[in-house]
Amino acid sequence: MATETLSYQKPTLIQRLSTICTALVQRYLPDPFLFAALLTFAVFLIAMPVTQQSPIQMVNAFSGGFWSLLTFAMQMALVVVTGHAMASAPVFRRALSFLAMTAKTPGHAILIVTVVSAIACWINWGFGLVVGAIFARELAAKVKGVDYRLLIASAYTGFLFWHAGLSGSVPLALASGSNLEAVTAGAVLSPVSTAETLFSSMNIVILLAMLITIxxxxxxxxxxxxxxxxxxxxxxxxxxSPEEEKSTDLTPAEKLEQSPWVNRLLALLGFSYIVMYFSENGFALNLNIVNFIFLFTAILLHGTPKRLLKAVAEGTKNTAGILLQFPFYAGIMGMMVAKGPEGISLAGAMSDMFVSISNEHTFPLFTFISAGIVNFFVPSGGGQWAVQAPIMMPAGAELGVPAAKTAMAIAWGDAWTNMIQPFWALPALSIAGLNAKDIMGFCIISLFASGAIIGCGLLLL
Incomplete structure (x- = not known):
């Protein structure tokens, strides 16, 4: 009787494509910092003739934007540090280990980590990035024969779902109504409910199709x-966790370092605020409250200040890429939005090009594609909205396209090309101990598949 074994099966078309993409990426994709440097040079050279600005003006635009993401960079660094601290707590590790044991085969492990990461990112993108990567590590330790690169890549593909979820910058900005008229150049005058964006039939169909396919x-x-x-x-x-010293000759300071009551009282203080936050704001997650939850959960689970400090010190080692690269992307954003003497920016020129070839039916699709391209250079949901809303929202209104659909096209485009943009992969890669080139070959396949699904949804629904 023949026994079917994956080891000896002829590679499928998808396996061959992913192998080719992985080999190409390993050979040609530079380190994420070099990727950011090359993008900097490209934007500098392209923006000058397009916007009619001088090299000195572009230097000023670069330096003017360079430090604009400091708050965000600190938040992202804390996502890594507090996420690592929480995950390294023995209780949390045992819970993840138990969940990981439900995966019996490599294929099952890939399915589970993708679904868990997608749902977590839909709830909150920062939460999803950390939980997905940590869970992938645990699965790699438990499931024999699973490809570690694909596990981390699968966890990262969950990030495709974030901008159509509860923390999506664009739909939340529309729903808040804050400064809408100015941001959309007068195209939207009143708030647009999330029932028309996040919970519209179009968005739900796309989400379900993605959740099955990816x-x-x-x-x-x-x-x-x-x-x-x-x-x-x-x-x-x-x-x-380090063994606590049992000596009776401990100094008062050493006793405090090993006292569980310090952590318990801090946790009481922190969780009191967390309860009040959710009672007043509902399930409204943002980076600050996510980091707050991660930190105080770590404080409680580690038990003593000494154990907590060791976990935080370990997690801090993984933040180098974020601290180095985020300022350069802020500088790139500064050059992308800098306007020349005729009021044209490079980001605006890109968006205008797609508007010029659109009609009522193709406009959402071309908006999605343009947002994906702009996302290479402005990899921030809020920044993307600020750049594209003044161009795309009035153009959509003129063509008769609903504001909610135009906005979701921007949101999906912003999430889509993250699959080949190392910016957002940095936290997951830091936790995993991998380089971008280790996972991006797999992510290219997900990019094409998700692009086809989202594009068809925007075109047909």
Missing amino acids: PLLNRSMHPSADQVVTISPALLSLDE
């Missing part, structure tokens, strides 16, 4: 046994 696609990309890249579980295990 996990199955990721599973189908799993390499054959002879090409799987695994990682030793020993390398994935987090350092155990």
Whole structure:
């Protein structure tokens, strides 16, 4: 009787494509910092003739934007640090380990991590990035024969869902009604309910189609046994909490370092605020409250200040890429939105080009594509809205396209090309201990598949 074994099956078309993409990315994709540097040079050179600005003006635009993401960079660094601190707590690790044991095969592990990450990112993108990467690490330690690169890539594909979820910058900005008339150049005068954006039939259909397709696609990309890249579980295990000193000759300061009451009182203070926050604001997550929850959960679960400080010190090692690269992307954004003597910016010129070739039926699709291109250079949901809303929203209104649909086209485009933009992968890569080129080959396949789904949804629904 024949026994079917994945190891000896002929590679499928998807496996061959993912292998080719992975090989190309490994050979040609530069380090994320070099990627940011090359984008900087490209924008500098392209923006000058398009916007009719001088090199000195572009230098001023670059330097003027360079420090504009300091708050955001600190928030993202804390996502990594507090997420690591929470995940390294013994209780949390045991919970993740129990969940990981439900995966019995490599394919099952890929499915689970994709779905968990997608749902978590839909709830809140910062929460999803950390939880997905941490859960992927745990699965890699528990499931024999699973490709570690694909696990982390699958966790990152959950980020496709964020801008159509509860923390989506564009739909929330529309719903808030804050400064809408100015931001949309007079195209939107009153708030647009999330019932017309996040919970519209169009958005729900796209989300469900993605939630079914992307996990199955990721599973189908799993390499054959002879090409799987695994990682030793020993390398994935987090350092155990330090043994507390039992000596009776401890100084008062050392006793405080090992006192559980310090952590318990801090946790009481922190969770009191968390309860009040949700009672007053409902389930409205943002980066600050997510980091607050991660931190005070870590404080409670680690038990003593000494254990907490060790976990935070370990997590801090993973923030180098964020601290170095985010200012450069802020500088790129500064050059992208800098307007020349005729009031034209490079981001605006890109958007105008797509508007000029659109009609009532194709406008949402071209808006989506233009947002995906702009996202390479302005990888911030809020920044994307500020750049494209004054151009796309009036153009959509003139063509008779509902404001909600135009806005969701921008939102989906912003999420779409994150699959090949290392900016947002940095926290997950830091937690995983990988480089962008390790996962981006798989993400390219997800980019094309998700682009087809979203594009068809915007065109037909």
